[in-house]
Amino acid sequence: MNVDQLAALAGAICATAETLGQTVSATAAELMAEDLADYAPADVKAALQACRRELTGKLTLAAILQRVQAADGRPEPNEAWALALAASDEFDSVVLTDEIQLALGAARAILDAGDKVGARMSFLSAYQRQVDTARREGKPVSWKLSPGFDQQRRLMAVEEAGRLGRLPAPVVHEYRAQLTHEPVTQDGAAIAGLITGHVAMPSPEVRAKLRLVKEAVEESQAAKEKARLAEIKAMQERFEAKRAAQLEALKALEAKA
Structure with a gap:
C-alpha cells in the first residue's frame, strides 16, 4: 500500500x-x-x-x-488432520496445502508407530505453527496433489479439488489428461512417477523405494522449514526492536507537542 x-x-x-x-x-x-x-x-x-x-x-x-x-482458504485444523490421514494411505490421493504436508512430515513417525492420538496432537501443533507463520508473512494458500497408487482415486481427488476451487481449471485439465494414459508396466509407471509425481501401482519392491524417497523429501522439507522459521524469528526480533524505538520517538514528540 x-x-x-x-x-x-x-x-x-x-x-x-x-x-x-x-x-x-x-x-x-x-x-x-x-x-x-x-x-x-x-x-x-x-x-x-x-x-x-x-x-x-x-x-x-x-x-x-x-x-x-x-x-485465505486454509482448512481448519480438524479438516487438515482428516486430509493428512487420507494422505497417509499409500493408495489414496489427496490435494494438500504446503502447511498440511509439512505438519504431516512432523507427525509421520508417531503415526507410523500406531499412536493416532499422539500423531494428531503433534500434527495439530505443527500445523497451527505453519499456518500462523504463513499468515504473518502474507503467503497465499497453495494446494498440491499428493498422489497415491490408485489411479482412479487420483483422478477423483483432482476433479474434487477443481470443484472446490483448490486447483485451477487448467491444472485440473492437465492432470486429467495425464491420468487417463495408463503406463504399460507397473514398475515402469513407478519409475516414471519418481520424475513426474504421478505414481501408478508399482511392485512391492518399488513401493518400498518410493516410500523411502517420500520420507526423505518430507525430512528435507522439515529441515528447511526449521531453518526458515529461525531466520524469520530473528527478523521479527529486529523489527520489534525497531518498532519499539519508533514508538518511543513518537511518545517523545507527543510529549513536546
Missing part, C-alpha cells in the same frame, strides 16, 4: 472503532494499518465490516486479523 492507501485504511479503522463505541488514536490506527498492509485490501475491508457486525467489545488488531486470515 502507498501512503494514501495506508491513511485511508487508518481512517476506516478509526471509523469502525467509533461504530463500536470506541476511540482509537491516530497513531494506533496508523500502526494497525501498517500491520494490515500486506493483506488484500478487499479482505481487510470485509474483515472490518465483519468486526462492525460481530464484535461486542473493543476493536483490536487481533480481531481484524482473525477475520482477514479466515478468508
Whole structure:
C-alpha cells in the first residue's frame, strides 16, 4: 500500500472503532494499518465490516486479523488432520496445502508407530505453527496433489479439488489428461512417477523405494522449514526492536507537542 492507501485504511479503522463505541488514536490506527498492509485490501475491508457486525467489545488488531486470515482458504485444523490421514494411505490421493504436508512430515513417525492420538496432537501443533507463520508473512494458500497408487482415486481427488476451487481449471485439465494414459508396466509407471509425481501401482519392491524417497523429501522439507522459521524469528526480533524505538520517538514528540 502507498501512503494514501495506508491513511485511508487508518481512517476506516478509526471509523469502525467509533461504530463500536470506541476511540482509537491516530497513531494506533496508523500502526494497525501498517500491520494490515500486506493483506488484500478487499479482505481487510470485509474483515472490518465483519468486526462492525460481530464484535461486542473493543476493536483490536487481533480481531481484524482473525477475520482477514479466515478468508485465505486454509482448512481448519480438524479438516487438515482428516486430509493428512487420507494422505497417509499409500493408495489414496489427496490435494494438500504446503502447511498440511509439512505438519504431516512432523507427525509421520508417531503415526507410523500406531499412536493416532499422539500423531494428531503433534500434527495439530505443527500445523497451527505453519499456518500462523504463513499468515504473518502474507503467503497465499497453495494446494498440491499428493498422489497415491490408485489411479482412479487420483483422478477423483483432482476433479474434487477443481470443484472446490483448490486447483485451477487448467491444472485440473492437465492432470486429467495425464491420468487417463495408463503406463504399460507397473514398475515402469513407478519409475516414471519418481520424475513426474504421478505414481501408478508399482511392485512391492518399488513401493518400498518410493516410500523411502517420500520420507526423505518430507525430512528435507522439515529441515528447511526449521531453518526458515529461525531466520524469520530473528527478523521479527529486529523489527520489534525497531518498532519499539519508533514508538518511543513518537511518545517523545507527543510529549513536546
